[in-house]
Amino acid sequence: MTAGIRGARRADAPERPPALRAAWERIVAAPGAAPVLAIAGTLVLTTVVLLAAGVSPAEAYPAIVRGAVGEGNLEYTVANLVPTLGMALAFAIPFRAGEFNLGGDGQLALGGIAAAWLALAVPLPGGLAVAAPLAAAALAGALLAGVAAPLRTRLGIPAIVSTLLLSTPAVAFASYLVRFPLGEQGTGIAQTPPLPEAAHLPALGGSGHVTLAVPLVLALTAAWAYADARTVLGYEVRATGANREFARYGGVAVDRLATATLALGGACAGLVGGLIVLGPPYRFVDGALTAPGHTFTGIAAVLLAAGRPAAVPVTVALLTVLHVGGEGMEREIGVPSSLTQVVEGLVIVLVAAFATLRGLRDRGNGTATAGEVGA
Amino acid sequence: MSVLEATFAAAVLTATAPVALAALGGQVCAAAGVFNIALEGQLLWGAFTAVLASHLTGSAWWGVACAVAATTAYAALLSVPAVTFRADPIVVAVGVNLLALGLTAFLMRPVFGVRGTYSSPDLAGLPTLAELGLGGGPLAGILGPQSPLVPVTAGLVAAAAWWLRRTRSGLRLRGIGEHPAAAEALGLKVAAYRHGAVLGAGALCGLAGAQLALGNVTLFSEGMSAGRGWVAVVAVMLGGTRVAGVVAACLLFGVAEALGFRLQGEGLPQQAADAAPYLITLLALVLVRVRDRLRPVGGGAS
Numbered sequence: 001m002t003a004g005i006r007g008a009r010r011a012d013a014p015e016r017p018p019a020l021r022a023a024w025e026r027i028v029a030a031p032g033a034a035p036v037l038a039i040a041g042t043l044v045l046t047t048v049v050l051l052a053a054g055v056s057p058a059e060a061y062p063a064i065v066r067g068a069v070g071e072g073n074l075e076y077t078v079a080n081l082v083p084t085l086g087m088a089l090a091f092a093i094p095f096r097a098g099e100f101n102l103g104g105d106g107q108l109a110l111g112g113i114a115a116a117w118l119a120l121a122v123p124l125p126g127g128l129a130v131a132a133p134l135a136a137a138a139l140a141g142a143l144l145a146g147v148a149a150p151l152r153t154r155l156g157i158p159a160i161v162s163t164l165l166l167s168t169p170a171v172a173f174a175s176y177l178v179r180f181p182l183g184e185q186g187t188g189i190a191q192t193p194p195l196p197e198a199a200h201l202p203a204l205g206g207s208g209h210v211t212l213a214v215p216l217v218l219a220l221t222a223a224w225a226y227a228d229a230r231t232v233l234g235y236e237v238r239a240t241g242a243n244r245e246f247a248r249y250g251g252v253a254v255d256r257l258a259t260a261t262l263a264l265g266g267a268c269a270g271l272v273g274g275l276i277v278l279g280p281p282y283r284f285v286d287g288a289l290t291a292p293g294h295t296f297t298g299i300a301a302v303l304l305a306a307g308r309p310a311a312v313p314v315t316v317a318l319l320t321v322l323h324v325g326g327e328g329m330e331r332e333i334g335v336p337s338s339l340t341q342v343v344e345g346l347v348i349v350l351v352a353a354f355a356t357l358r359g360l361r362d363r364g365n366g367t368a369t370a371g372e373v374g375a
Numbered sequence: 376m377s378v379l380e381a382t383f384a385a386a387v388l389t390a391t392a393p394v395a396l397a398a399l400g401g402q403v404c405a406a407a408g409v410f411n412i413a414l415e416g417q418l419l420w421g422a423f424t425a426v427l428a429s430h431l432t433g434s435a436w437w438g439v440a441c442a443v444a445a446t447t448a449y450a451a452l453l454s455v456p457a458v459t460f461r462a463d464p465i466v467v468a469v470g471v472n473l474l475a476l477g478l479t480a481f482l483m484r485p486v487f488g489v490r491g492t493y494s495s496p497d498l499a500g501l502p503t504l505a506e507l508g509l510g511g512g513p514l515a516g517i518l519g520p521q522s523p524l525v526p527v528t529a530g531l532v533a534a535a536a537w538w539l540r541r542t543r544s545g546l547r548l549r550g551i552g553e554h555p556a557a558a559e560a561l562g563l564k565v566a567a568y569r570h571g572a573v574l575g576a577g578a579l580c581g582l583a584g585a586q587l588a589l590g591n592v593t594l595f596s597e598g599m600s601a602g603r604g605w606v607a608v609v610a611v612m613l614g615g616t617r618v619a620g621v622v623a624a625c626l627l628f629g630v631a632e633a634l635g636f637r638l639q640g641e642g643l644p645q646q647a648a649d650a651a652p653y654l655i656t657l658l659a660l661v662l663v664r665v666r667d668r669l670r671p672v673g674g675g676a677s
Contacts, residue, residue, distance in 0.1 A: 173650065303470075348473065
């Protein structure tokens, strides 16, 4: 696993690497090198994919940049940091403890519909009108992801499988609710009625897109980075991610940590759903939360950052620009925006391969350890 | 057997076949000690390449052949990092799945000139057994509407069960999964067996994709694998080392899908029909695991 405590080198390190490799490793080990390398690698890959698709990079890159930061688009890109960063947290928090949360779509949709339901059903005064639906959204996401925890700790069913299998039914359930009991009557569109004015997230600086959600998600990310680096809990999470059995031996309540991190991850995803619904266009529209693929953009960003909290915002920003810019490119020169998914997929495969190439030198045992079956 | 029952049984078989093929691949990987969760992406890639080749050549059989070849090649994207570089197969597989989703959606526009779903009356699908003059006899109602890949699936299932249990290479493969270090000490080429298992799973997923896109229906749509690869992963976990157990788990999924489809016609919301197969599969896994836990220690195998 790439996440975890780094720097535990074996005392009897093997022979000196050749000069070229030594130089490479000096670059890799330099502070701040990881995000720079990740960005460079992603850009190279994007160029390769563009060329392979017969699209001129000279045409595509300006279109991506215009789509992401051009006139009127920048605030849209900034607003899009909310779902990407939020979904990155939803994956990263359990990932640090060695658990995979792939069910972000379900948690997102359930959180969104929970927020919409509360805002529509219970008119609340003042700040509560915003805070309560967001809390409900986070709770819904946490509960759904939390279901995976006992399956993992008591029955040995990997979270990666259970979260994913619970995701489709959750999305379907939200879709059912928005079509029938909670749907707006008479429009023929699967969406809830518009939420009351009081439940709208306050916009920042007169912007049409940027709301209070942006600073909120940034604060959450900062809190996570702080907890990960500076608190006992963060240390225990990293220890569990690095070596579960050793952490258990060291007195860490690994099962409780797995539950807590999965629930927290789910809460983040649910919260993102709530933030989307309480932002423009201020209603739950069926499919609008899951269709843009925020879940896997967040996962790709976390894996690209190798789970390191300091690098996650950087990779999230990069992939958000690619994502939003990709939509602009589609509008401008007709190249499908699924290009970003292609790049994200390739990035994950290559990062995984290179992460272990780097680790192979330190690995003592010669036997293959390519995965294990969840028995 | 009434016509209605036969139609239902046929629908179960149709729904089961692609999942069973993918699960068979997953089981071969599991036996070799590789946790393969890239089945979903490979299934989708197989479906896409099958439709693409059928579209280009006008022959569904070329579609099947190309899907098998292209998906075997695609599986190298998992096998090389995971086996040669010893990368985390789970992380690699997440990338492989995402790549398949992006690549197939991306290529649809230039290749088929549409987005979302491609279907055309000119697209050649697999013939049914009835059309080929096969599948007669007492089970005609069940077998007649199936594509020829359905009996092929049954044959492959039997062959895999026999191979894993009764042959030298099958035993070696299981030995590698059980204790790679010991197998290597005996002189077995662990990496070669694992490459073979992952690539073989790719070939099976190619076949599964061809059955899904040219047998079950005759079209390609974005993300049409729709979680079947994940159900296959669960089926492998349910069945453990027994091929029959894995197939039984796939049949459970097939029944759930066919039943959901049937009940939809009687007013069940489509969303419930979409959700049921995944919930039922997961529930089955939970029940089996709970039963295993309640069983006294040493009371049963695995």
